[in-house]
Amino acid sequence: MSVRAGIIVTGTEVLSGIISDRNGPWLSERLRERGIDLAHIDVVGDRTEDMLAALGFMRDAGLGLVVTSGGLGPTADDLTTEVVARFQGREMTLDPALEGRIAEILKPLAARYPNLDRAAIAAGNRKQAIVPAGATVLEPVGTAPGVVVPPAEGREGPTVVVLPGPPRELQPMWAAAVETEAFRAATGEATVYEQAILRLFGIPESEIALTLRELEDGGMDLAPLEITTCLRRGEIEIATRFEPGGEDAYTAFAAAVKARHADTFFSEDGSTIDEQVARLLRERRWTIATAESCTGGLLAGRLTDPPGASAYVRGGVVAYADAAKSALAGVDPGLIERDGAVSEGVARALADGARERFGADVGVGVTGVAGPDGGTEEKPVGLVWISAAAGDGARLTRRMYLPGGRTDVRDRSVTVALHAVRRLALGESDGA
């Protein structure tokens, strides 16, 4: 029997769309790793009645565990611990030792901001040290303690794990929460699900639906697999979840997808295109440099995102103005004059210029019309040229018409460029 769980993300600023929630997805993955089936993520504002309603909903849905994030700060609109105590039928009591430990944490802050009001800090400090009686305290990583709160004696319902909102506090405190007796008692033995992800690039989602139908019509047993497909930044992801015993069904399914879609299939181990490019560049001992126009630095930004990227990224040029394309990436001004900045020739010249100026093994050039203005009938918004060139003369150049607005076009262009680098590193080339 597997315990089911819910997540409650609190905060009017999340509910109102001002900030986006990162904790729900992160906690979701952690629950899955532990074999805990997640049923709902509910986002509520900082209002007592709405938080109680969400807790009641999850209890009525039969969930055995609820994890909350947010609402543990020193200000009056931070209500979560108090609301959870009320829901569980537990009194709020001051923990003097905890108050002292929080005071220690606050000392360096006071040193850093000498003009802070001491009384305000002391009031916030005390508020954060008032916790539900009988709860297990999770030591603060920032200044806010978390709590694991089972229902009061004689009550039914989920155990509630109360965590702070900032991801860098929540994440280590989650690790502490799962070690508590109260957490173990609530979750017991759980089925550990496997999840595996296949990724494809360059085909529509409906083709995967067709593949699923044809595999089943052909007699393949997909029943042990919970398969979902989605389109994510231009790539198709096929996420499959299965219980122990479903491995063989999954292996057969993955092999069939790979065989049918060999030309667009690129990942079977969960790796992203970013991770594959990083690994291939390291394996081939290739350095890389970029010369970007419409993407304005986003390609270099994504290449330098992984730790240790300095081992293979030499650098890049953001050649936004035409004069910069010539001065910094060596593009012939006559070429820009003749073919326009968004052209095959300029994409190739940017790739070559990047390679030469930075002394890199591979150069990537990107030029396109990101919009919303600047499109013409001949060169509409979404037209992007990408070229990736290696020192041995290998080269891949692609023209695309990308859908969506400015942000989509820029983001998708970077993804296409990364796929071009991957294919180049795997030995593909357009030929002469």
Next chain:
Amino acid sequence: MSVRAGIIVTGTEVLSGIISDRNGPWLSERLRERGIDLAHIDVVGDRTEDMLAALGFMRDAGLGLVVTSGGLGPTADDLTTEVVARFQGREMTLDPALEGRIAEILKPLAARYPNLDRAAIAAGNRKQAIVPAGATVLEPVGTAPGVVVPPAEGREGPTVVVLPGPPRELQPMWAAAVETEAFRAATGEATVYEQAILRLFGIPESEIALTLRELEDGGMDLAPLEITTCLRRGEIEIATRFEPGGEDAYTAFAAAVKARHADTFFSEDGSTIDEQVARLLRERRWTIATAESCTGGLLAGRLTDPPGASAYVRGGVVAYADAAKSALAGVDPGLIERDGAVSEGVARALADGARERFGADVGVGVTGVAGPDGGTEEKPVGLVWISAAAGDGARLTRRMYLPGGRTDVRDRSVTVALHAVRRLALGESDGA
């Protein structure tokens, strides 16, 4: 009387954290603009029972409107329309005219991918044309129609607006949904709330809590205002919501915050630092160029994010390798040798190099230790130097120790750099 609403985001891939939801926050802002009070955003997987539970929860919470996103695709795991029909007590029926209109939409797709299976497309086409009887159809922007579904005759409960998952389909279809009779009947006359945002940079959140307490202690009436504060990418946001009649209270509150925190206050009209930098560069007719090390192109990427950025962004250099710092941004190799790549001198030289190489009015240099490796006792992970220089000799140079991991340090560095550009454009300078 104001109608309250809920949002249900469907999709196992969202619930499992594989993709992050953009529709909840977007819909939240649209509801607020219409004076509709949002109570809950619930994320559920593609499972009939869980979706019914979420709908039942929102009905029981007294909500008059529910908006769903996702689950309208051509594949078997796309269940939303069917589940909503069942919840509302309505039959699913084929709309032949709609089937024909979707077929028209699919024609160009078939032309683009000539190898697609026609039968698969026809099956998906028909599925998407089966809608709840008595619902108002929202014409597809992609291939999936939406529906506005009131409860069946004689039933109580919310009207449900069913929209597709891709934001570029959902957003225009929302605009169509609010024009329908069924939507108007469900929402009636609603109180229009105002929301205003103040932003500050460079102080801790607890200072704002203190300000709120002191203003109330001093007799200011904050009761008409629903005030929430949050820390977002290193900036403090104070979001305030109020009903008509609360304008005077808000004006007094905003003026008091501005006066007390004049040194860190930067926005009272909802504008972000990105928008302010774009506006100031246009107003001063300044062009800008960047030379980035640890941020790897993210600063250029953010500067080129707004439409029309080509009017003031000349370009940038991502000088990741030390050789690139010298070759492309003109940094004296002896300076790197003597002070190290992460140093005040190199930040200044990068700013000057960017300005000169690109012929820009303002140059910005960023160099730091983003981690996770490469930190030393003297130069720990999180140490970042930023310099912004204008042609008239004005310059701002800052050293920071930024908290968090690699992604945080890179992101925060860009924010600090944008604030330096803002201050420079407003006439500040370190002096000689």
